[in-house]
Amino acid sequence: MAVDVLTEIVIDRPCPVVAGYAGDPSNATEWYANIESVEWRTAPPVRAGSAMDFVARFLGRRLAYTYEVVELVPGERLVMRTAQGPFPMRTTYTWQPVDPGRTRMTLRNQGEPAGFGKVAAPVMAAAMRRANEKDLARLKRILES
Template identity: 55%
Template sequence: MDSAEWQTPKPLQVGSRIAFKAHFLRRELAYIYEIAEFIPGQKLIMRTADGPFPMETIYTWEAIDDNSTRMTLRNKGNPTGFSKIFAPLISSMMKRANKKDLKKIKAILE
């Protein structure tokens, strides 16, 4: 993830739109996510409103104890056209990119 820019007024709520730019497979991707569900401290579901392929990203948070929270990230997508051929490779690369992003988030929060 390279950048994120609000497309609708804050605060985050169902219907909010955020434009993201990222590099993936040496290409710049630009897409807009729309918030489909938001339960503060528990769940966030975003779906692409505009972008190279349909995608849904789900974040969940669960308290483990007073000092620890488990965050779960899940991406679902349906490649279209030519990208269908590369779906298994793209899936593997997305997992790797997600792990990298999550490590960065963890470092920032700690």
């Protein structure tokens, strides 16, 4: 069973500010509660082909994975994917101006779990949705303060 979780939020900051901050993987530990570290494999800044090693905690487990940027439209869209591990994942951020001072950001996680993950996919999707909603709310608080 595939997992496809889409969350969104409106942030009271201009699109270039939101995209610039959220689209920089170096900031992930500040607004993602479950991400413990990010180490660049390639030199910043982020661009198509960039790779970063992430360490996260999810459902009580430590996860280490490498994201590769597969698409970047500055200020509009960032797509990263990982292929290794029990749960290959594709993460997409989009940013759209609501008006000059507000931005709609979407966060979408898609993946095809293997092994036990197939059985647990519905539980994983619900946990991901809750985590993403909290992370986007945290991002909003950071950028609006």
